[in-house]
Amino acid sequence: MSETVAAGGPPEQEAFLQLRDVAKNLGGNPVLAGVSLDVFEGDLLGLLGPSGSGKTTLLNIIGGFTDLDAGSVRIAGQDLTALPPHRRDIGITFQKYALFPHLTVFDNIGFGLRQRKVAAPELRQRVGEMLAVLGLTGLAGRYPRSLSGGEQQRVALARALAVRPRLMLLDEPLANLDAALRQRVRFEIREILRSTGVTSIFVTHDQDEAFALCDRVAVLRGGRIQQIGTPAELIYQPANAFVARFIGSPNVFEASVQHYDAQTQSIRFVRDRFTGAACVRAPLTPGTRVEVFVRPDEVVIARADDVQPAKFRVKDWVHLVSGREAWIEGPITLRARLPSEATHLERGAAVIPSWRPERAHAFAIEPAPPAAATT
Numbered sequence: 001m002s003e004t005v006a007a008g009g010p011p012e013q014e015a016f017l018q019l020r021d022v023a024k025n026l027g028g029n030p031v032l033a034g035v036s037l038d039v040f041e042g043d044l045l046g047l048l049g050p051s052g053s054g055k056t057t058l059l060n061i062i063g064g065f066t067d068l069d070a071g072s073v074r075i076a077g078q079d080l081t082a083l084p085p086h087r088r089d090i091g092i093t094f095q096k097y098a099l100f101p102h103l104t105v106f107d108n109i110g111f112g113l114r115q116r117k118v119a120a121p122e123l124r125q126r127v128g129e130m131l132a133v134l135g136l137t138g139l140a141g142r143y144p145r146s147l148s149g150g151e152q153q154r155v156a157l158a159r160a161l162a163v164r165p166r167l168m169l170l171d172e173p174l175a176n177l178d179a180a181l182r183q184r185v186r187f188e189i190r191e192i193l194r195s196t197g198v199t200s201i202f203v204t205h206d207q208d209e210a211f212a213l214c215d216r217v218a219v220l221r222g223g224r225i226q227q228i229g230t231p232a233e234l235i236y237q238p239a240n241a242f243v244a245r246f247i248g249s250p251n252v253f254e255a256s257v258q259h260y261d262a263q264t265q266s267i268r269f270v271r272d273r274f275t276g277a278a279c280v281r282a283p284l285t286p287g288t289r290v291e292v293f294v295r296p297d298e299v300v301i302a303r304a305d306d307v308q309p310a311k312f313r314v315k316d317w318v319h320l321v322s323g324r325e326a327w328i329e330g331p332i333t334l335r336a337r338l339p340s341e342a343t344h345l346e347r348g349a350a351v352i353p354s355w356r357p358e359r360a361h362a363f364a365i366e367p368a369p370p371a372a373a374t375t
């Protein structure tokens with residue numbers, strides 16, 4: 001029996017799925033460029049990226065539905081390049097769920113088992129298990145066209161899981177569910193994947209979903225992996241400006257480096273008359289133009305001292321489920337998350353924003369590196 005390895009597994013551990021320098025051109029454009037990825041046994045890896053970044057193409061290459069132009073895909077040490085899809089032992093749910101319209105729910109779920117010549121009693125038992133696990137028991141005799149989008153997605157998931165694959169690839173499996181169902185099914189999927197212990201890649205462009213479900217998340221942009229890490233690493237140690245901008249809808253503004261502190265790996269920056277601090281990944285010389293990223297929930301607002309002229313004022317605020325968000329205006333405009341009970345900051349109030357330096361991230365503004373695709 002195989003042993004489940006914790007997320008991110010020890011580096012000396014051989015990864016279950018290994019992608020090395022995978023490249024793919026489609027229609028004359030590089031859609032994937034040098035993608036290398038390790039997924040450890042039992043790991044649930046999120047693949048997060050904007051539309052067109054190459055997520056589906058990457059899954060299709062792993063599943064064997066698309067050839068790669070360069071690089072390699074290995075599972076448990078075996079090179080998959082020459083293996084057709086049906087011999088790879090991979091379960092896949094497609095972005096468009098692609099159920100067989102002429103087959104009932106039961107037969108859709110049993111399809112792969114029948115292909116593998118599983119005997120009828122065992123087939124009935126395994127389809128029954130899948131129906132129960134995914135809450136589809138009452139629907140066994142129905143046809144796909146009579147199911148809601150969410151039900152169809154669950155059937156697709158059941159069909160992929162029924163054959164007990166060694167790797168599951170899920171391409172936006174919750175995209176057609178409403179917000180409430182999405183939240184519930186999210187945790188059901190997590191439980192199912194964990195209890196079966198199957199190694200999985202879960203594609204989404206919803207970061208909340210990726211963070212709620214996955215141990216580690218890979219961020220893809222323009223066919224290149226920008227960063228792979230735990231949710232906390234992506235939030236608190238973004239590797240570059242793209243990841244910093246992409247995760248957590250931060251405040252973003254330009255500023256100029258005043259001073260670099262090697263000990264704390266942070267800078268003081270100035271923007272008009274406003275100075276602040278942010279951490280950096282590399283030394284920066286004074287005068288360097290930077291982009292600063294700080295999420296609204298990291299911004300602390302204090303009432304301005306009456307003595308000094310206020311640089312910022314509360315312009316407006318809005319109610320969110322998680323509290324209130326204030327817009328404060330000064331040399332820059334900032335959004336700041338306030339607890340619901342913080343009622344002292346009326347519109348027009350003079351305020352001073354601040355944050356812990358390690359919670360803001362600055363990156364030098366450079367010409368964009370050549371992206372592999374247009375995103």
Ligand SMILES: Nc1ncnc2c1ncn2[C@@H]1O[C@H](COP(=O)(O)OP(=O)(O)OP(=O)(O)O)[C@@H](O)[C@H]1O
Pocket residue numbers: 026027031049050051052053054055056057058095205373374
């Ligand atoms: N057969 C094809 N011919 C030409 N270009 C293609 C082909 N298939 C995909 N592409 C392009 O490759 C890029 C990546 O597509 P892909 O479907 O992998 O993106 P994605 O990250 O899954 O996006 P989404 O979030 O919208 O599903 C896109 O720019 C797409 O237009």
Ligand SMILES: [Mg+2]
Pocket residue numbers: 055056057095171
């Ligand atoms: Mg896609």
